[in-house]
Amino acid sequence: MDFNQQIIDTFRANGGEVNEPMRFGKSLVLVHVPKKDGSIRVAPLASIQDGGAWHVVGSAGGSPKHPAWVFGLRRTEQVDIEVPGDPVKTLQAEVEELTGDERDALWARFKELSSGFAEYEKTAEGRVFPIFRLSA
Template sequence: MDFNQQIIDTFRANAGEVNEPIQFGKSLVLVHVPKKDGSIRVAPLAAIQEDGAWHIVGSAGGSPKHPAWVYGLRRTEQVDIEVPGEPVTTLQAKVEELTGDERDALWARFKEFSSGFADYEKTAEGRVFPIFRLVG
């Protein structure tokens, strides 16, 4: 089974809590990202909830290139997101890419959330990871 699909299935079956194959707890959202061809890709993404919004980062595991879903979010103003809860809830969310000090503050929060994010800076060849606010 595809790794992302395994996470998506676990998320949906367990009220948004994912502890296998990786320990995420309830810190994921499923983002329905529109692709260029009009289809939708569901991406399970680590998220920080703050001020009534979910924040996600395009880290791509520290790759020097943005993940494909970043471009899909940049082309749209609104997406559906599935958020943890009993049951999992689907919301329409406004998409906003963060910049400047606001982006930097959230990036610091992601590095506090998981040391893996700090490690990604070492392999990203200077790429700045985009951070998006999803407000439902």
């Protein structure tokens, strides 16, 4: 089974808590990203919840290229997201890409959430990781 599908299945089966195959706890959301062909990709993404919004980062594990879902979020104004709860809830969220100081402040919070994010900067060849606010 594909790694992302394992994460998605675990998320949905455990009220949004994922501790296997990696320890995410309840910091994930599932984002239903529209693709160019009209289909939907479900992407499990680390998130920071703040004031009724979830923030996700296009880190792609430190790749020099953006993950494909970034382009889908840039093409749309709204997406469905699945958030932790008992049961998991699906919400419609407005999409906003953050810039400047606001983006930088959230990036600092992601690095506090996991030291892995700081490590990604070393392999991304200077790529700035996009951060999106998903407001329900």
